[in-house]
Amino acid sequence: MEHIYDTIIIGGGPAGLSAGLYASRSRMDTLIIERAKFGGQATTTDELDNYPGSIEECTGTTLSKRMKQQAEEFGTQFVKEEVVEVELEGDIKVIKCKKETYKAKTIIIATGAYPRLGGFKNEIELRGKGVSYCATCDADFFTDLDIAVLGGGDSALSEAIYLAKFGESVTVIHRRDELRGAKSLQEKAFKNPKIKFIWDTVVQEAKGEEILEGLVLKNVKTGELSDLKVDGCFVFVGYLPISELFKGMINMTERGDVITDEEMRTNIPGVYAAGDIREKLLRQVITAAADGAIAATHAEHYIEEKFN
Numbered sequence: 036m037e038h039i040y041d042t043i044i045i046g047g048g049p050a051g052l053s054a055g056l057y058a059s060r061s062r063m064d065t066l067i068i069e070r071a072k073f074g075g076q077a078t079t080t081d082e083l084d085n086y087p088g089s090i091e092e093c094t095g096t097t098l099s100k101r102m103k104q105q106a107e108e109f110g111t112q113f114v115k116e117e118v119v120e121v122e123l124e125g126d127i128k129v130i131k132c133k134k135e136t137y138k139a140k141t142i143i144i145a146t147g148a149y150p151r152l153g154g155f156k157n158e159i160e161l162r163g164k165g166v167s168y169c170a171t172c173d174a175d176f177f178t179d180l181d182i183a184v185l186g187g188g189d190s191a192l193s194e195a196i197y198l199a200k201f202g203e204s205v206t207v208i209h210r211r212d213e214l215r216g217a218k219s220l221q222e223k224a225f226k227n228p229k230i231k232f233i234w235d236t237v238v239q240e241a242k243g244e245e246i247l248e249g250l251v252l253k254n255v256k257t258g259e260l261s262d263l264k265v266d267g268c269f270v271f272v273g274y275l276p277i278s279e280l281f282k283g284m285i286n287m288t289e290r291g292d293v294i295t296d297e298e299m300r301t302n303i304p305g306v307y308a309a310g311d312i313r314e315k316l317l318r319q320v321i322t323a324a325a326d327g328a329i330a331a332t333h334a335e336h337y338i339e340e341k342f343n
């Protein structure tokens with residue numbers, strides 16, 4: 036007989052893992068499908084000092100491992116697969132992956148987001164050759180070298196602080212003269228003698244063929260161009276939702292953020308969304324985890340009403 040899960044969670048980041056924990060803890064037959072790395076974007080964060088309780092050293096990877104183990108101990112099953120097609124309208128939802136097809140009474144979409152490109156010339160060509168989107172993955176390559184960080188949000192600031200532990204210098208390049216990131220991170224970055232700021236400036240071009248040799252910067256107020264010699268350029272200019280698969284089925288914003296109500300319900304009965312894929316103000320590990328818990332709880336209520 037074909038297996039029908041109570042819930043299938045697509046995505047194994049903090050939202051998905053938390054949904055897995057809550058679902059399996061309430062005895063739901065639960066499967067998490069993840070195509071890449073369990074823990075998602077949180078694993079690219081070195082310091083999680085704003086996750087309540089993480090007062091001792093707690094990296095995104097450590098926390099994600101603990102979250103996965105906890106969900107597993109309550110019975111969540113995991114599979115490494117890439118979802119290629121979904122059928123969400125019927126009472127039984129169908130999730131087609133590259134290797135297998137899975138079915139469930141409810142679906143929780145927790146596919147998260149991916150880093151936006153900086154949009155400068157030669158960026159793609161030099162990706163992995165000096166241009167990076169993940170400090171925890173690549174910082175070590177730039178030990179004692181000069182690093183640029185692009186962006187002015189929480190990611191740019193927290194990663195600049197992390198990168199300063201490795202590099203000789205870290206130059207944060209921001210397109211305005213005011214940062215978007217949290218005040219506490221701003222203070223930490225301003226105090227760090229290795230970190231300096233270039234304001235009102237964007238990167239126009241990455242120079243180099245085999246390896247990054249420097250950046251051409253453009254002052255957005257004066258139009259003036261200048262060269263900055265750096266060995267690494269880390270781009271942190273925000274994230275976009277991974278929601279392509281659900282376009283035309285699930286209500287979303289123009290950017291692709293999935294629209295839910297407070298119970299994480301999408302427009303399709305039995306289909307929920309949690310974490311960074313949702314349209315919301317605050318995208319943090321704690322809000323992703325909370326979304327996952329809420330989605331799983333409401334999925335359980337839905338099953339009770341619909342199937343029992």
Ligand code: NAP
Pocket residue numbers: 085152153154185186187188189190191193209210211214215216237271272273274316317318319
């Ligand atoms: P974000 O808050 O959207 O900030 C993106 C930054 O990049 C902004 O400063 C923006 O400039 C700049 N930017 C956007 N497009 C650009 C372009 N084409 N060229 C140059 N600069 C550009 O993104 P984020 O910092 O990745 O944060 C995303 C979410 O994760 C936020 O909700 C954040 O709070 C959360 N987060 C939290 C933590 C933490 O709490 N420790 C750490 C990381 C991320 P403008 O300011 O001019 O728009």
